Amino acid sequence: MALAGKAREDFEKKLKPYVGIGIGVEDVGRNPVNQAMIRQWCEAMGDELGVYTDAAAAAVSTHEGIVAPPTMLQAWILGGVAMAGGEDDPRDKQKELHRLFDEHGFTGVVATNTEQKYLRYLRPGDEVRAATQIESISEQKATGLGVGYFINTRTLFYDQDDAEVGSLTFRVLKFETEDRPSASEGEGSSAIPGKPQRIKPVLGHDNEWWWQCVEKGELAIQKCSSCGVLRHPPRPMCGECQSTDWEFIFSTGRGTINSYVVIHYPEVPGYTYPLVVAVVDLEEGTRFVSNVVDVDPAEVEIGMSVQASIEHVDDEMKLPVFRRA
Numbered sequence: 001m002a003l004a005g006k007a008r009e010d011f012e013k014k015l016k017p018y019v020g021i022g023i024g025v026e027d028v029g030r031n032p033v034n035q036a037m038i039r040q041w042c043e044a045m046g047d048e049l050g051v052y053t054d055a056a057a058a059a060v061s062t063h064e065g066i067v068a069p070p071t072m073l074q075a076w077i078l079g080g081v082a083m084a085g086g087e088d089d090p091r092d093k094q095k096e097l098h099r100l101f102d103e104h105g106f107t108g109v110v111a112t113n114t115e116q117k118y119l120r121y122l123r124p125g126d127e128v129r130a131a132t133q134i135e136s137i138s139e140q141k142a143t144g145l146g147v148g149y150f151i152n153t154r155t156l157f158y159d160q161d162d163a164e165v166g167s168l169t170f171r172v173l174k175f176e177t178e179d180r181p182s183a184s185e186g187e188g189s190s191a192i193p194g195k196p197q198r199i200k201p202v203l204g205h206d207n208e209w210w211w212q213c214v215e216k217g218e219l220a221i222q223k224c225s226s227c228g229v230l231r232h233p234p235r236p237m238c239g240e241c242q243s244t245d246w247e248f249i250f251s252t253g254r255g256t257i258n259s260y261v262v263i264h265y266p267e268v269p270g271y272t273y274p275l276v277v278a279v280v281d282l283e284e285g286t287r288f289v290s291n292v293v294d295v296d297p298a299e300v301e302i303g304m305s306v307q308a309s310i311e312h313v314d315d316e317m318k319l320p321v322f323r324r325a
């Protein structure tokens with residue numbers, strides 16, 4: 001169902017003028033960098049570093065006073081709840097570009113990458129603003145979510161003296177969803193789009209072994225060879241003793257629900273909604289996040305006994321899912 005031939009050529013011609021331009025509106029922080037937001041951020045992130053929240057500790061640090069966590073950079077300029085609703089600013093070229101994609105059937109959007117760079121620590125009182133440029137738009141790509149285009153933006157952050165304090169690159173995929181307008185009618189396409197597949201995990205040295213166990217029907221849990229503590233998801237180093245030696249055990253899959261949410265929206269292709277996502281306390285003593293299936297979401301409760309079963313969640317991928325025990 002991808003755009004092809006002349007239709008694709010015409011569409012891509014319309015995309016070209018957006019590459020390299022500023023989006024036309026600046027994001028200006030509504031409050032200067034301040035202690036209250038820093039504290040709330042640190043609480044939410046569980047970051048207890050004194051230089052962010054403890055004035056006395058910060059005073060004797062190399063910073064000689066409170067600084068904001070560098071990763072808060074974008075928090076200083078985000079528009080808050082207002083971002084989600086209201087009228088689009090007609091000057092906003094990024095929103096205009098997204099609408100152009102929508103009109104051609106690429107109504108899905110998912111953020112795929114982000115990278116931040118920090119040039120200096122921000123301190124209470126600093127005023128932050130940000131200017132965004134549309135850096136590039138990819139060729140049309142076939143992805144796990146559907147056919148689409150990657151849009152890269154680059155945001156430069158400035159302080160009250162117009163000095164650059166950091167930058168953010170952000171990549172989204174605008175992809176074709178099934179409610180496509182009739183743009184491809186008349187192309188003689190009778191292909192029935194396949195059932196959507198879930199986004200596949202990125203496999204590497206540190207986690208591939210776990211997925212190989214799943215493939216064989218086993219729910220494995222990594223275990224520190226030095227201190228014996230279990231950990232999941234798989235990672236190279238023990239958080240307790242910093243040992244990089246590890247082995248693994250197989251879980252019985254028995255557990256109880258520690259916490260859960262029921263997701264109704266947004267609906268990501270490849271999942272069935274409402275979707276119950278639970279943190280399960282496995283009886284071996286570690287936690288595992290997965291879906292609870294075949295139970296009315298209204299009946300799911302904290303403390304419910306569940307049993308894992310490894311099964312196909314789409315045509316290609318197997319995962320442990322939980323059912324009421």
Ligand SMILES: [Zn+2]
Binds near residue numbers: 241242
């Ligand atoms: Zn350990």
